[in-house]
Amino acid sequence: MRTDDGKAVITRVVEILETFNHNDHLTASRIARLSGIPLSTCHRILQSLTACGMLERHGPEYRVGLRLWEIASHAPRSVGIQRLALPFMHDLLEITQYPVHLAVRDELEALFIERLTPSDDQQLRPAVGSRYPLHVTAVGLVLLADSSPAIQEEYLAQPLHRFTPHTEIDPHSLRRTLAKIRNQRFAVADRQVNPDAASVAAPITDREGTVVAALSVNVPGAMLRERSLAQAVQTAAWSISRVR
The missing domain is CATH 1.10.10.10 (Winged helix-like DNA-binding domain superfamily/Winged helix DNA-binding domain)
Known part of the structure; x- marks a missing residue:
């Protein structure tokens, strides 16, 4: 019709x-x-x-x-992982006092499916339901790093949008970044979308070890403490993976 x-x-x-x-x-x-x-x-x-x-x-x-x-509540890739992740997201928010985000990959974008923020936080983005290119957010980089080589090459073959002067859009540099993320099991996006903000993300896996989502903490760029934040996010992401 x-x-x-x-x-x-x-x-x-x-x-x-x-x-x-x-x-x-x-x-x-x-x-x-x-x-x-x-x-x-x-x-x-x-x-x-x-x-x-x-x-x-x-x-x-x-x-x-x-x-x-x-x-929509029956969608396993959003609501299912969201329900499991929320208690740990609350813990991560309490520990860091910075916004916490949960995202999944949908084709060649990162889709944000949950967000927790301090009561005094004024930032409205990324909102639940919003989408960003994979190369510009920490969650997106985590999701892209654990995608198949074919998906990575498809993504890197397209024109990549630059949001700020710090946005990395060179495919060769991004390949090195993705390899580093796979090795260290966390990603950092420093002023990639917002010139005043940074994020640190870690992967959430299923029982087979496949990355199904990514968890992140967003901080002001000047407050980025990469190693300590990475440890906190990795611990929360690992805990969520254990209960899946």
Whole structure:
């Protein structure tokens, strides 16, 4: 089945749902603009999604519905690892007093699936649900380092975005960095995304030793204590791996 503009309905549904990646609530006109879907088509799909509980309507605005959340809660690579990791993330937050993040690899991006921050923290990124290229965050580097050689070469063959003057985009240098990460079992991203911030990450593995997620602590760049932070993050990541 296709919409009036020739696109498959399921494609349009996905485009609408993706507008909620960085927005809690949206009007129909805003959803139409963000998704590029004609407003009349957007209205019809929104009505169907609301009728089946995928979205909820509050006045003129739409929000993600409980039915969609219920289905998503069965995703083992996000909710499963998140549930196991949370107690250890709380411990890591208490020890370091810096934001703690949990991420998984989705294709060629790092997808952040959980975030804990001190009560006085003003930083809003990376938010849960946000995505970053693998080469710019510590969690991304950990996930890329333990990916197959084919995935690594596919990633390094593409143009790499530079976020700050410190962002490493040279494929040869990145290969050396990835080898170092595999050897030491932690990664450091120093001012790669934000010129004032750094992060240290370690891998979380399954029972076969395959890396399934990465855990990180984000700190102001001037406060980076690589070795001590790496030990704390590695201990937490190892503990999560043990209970999987």
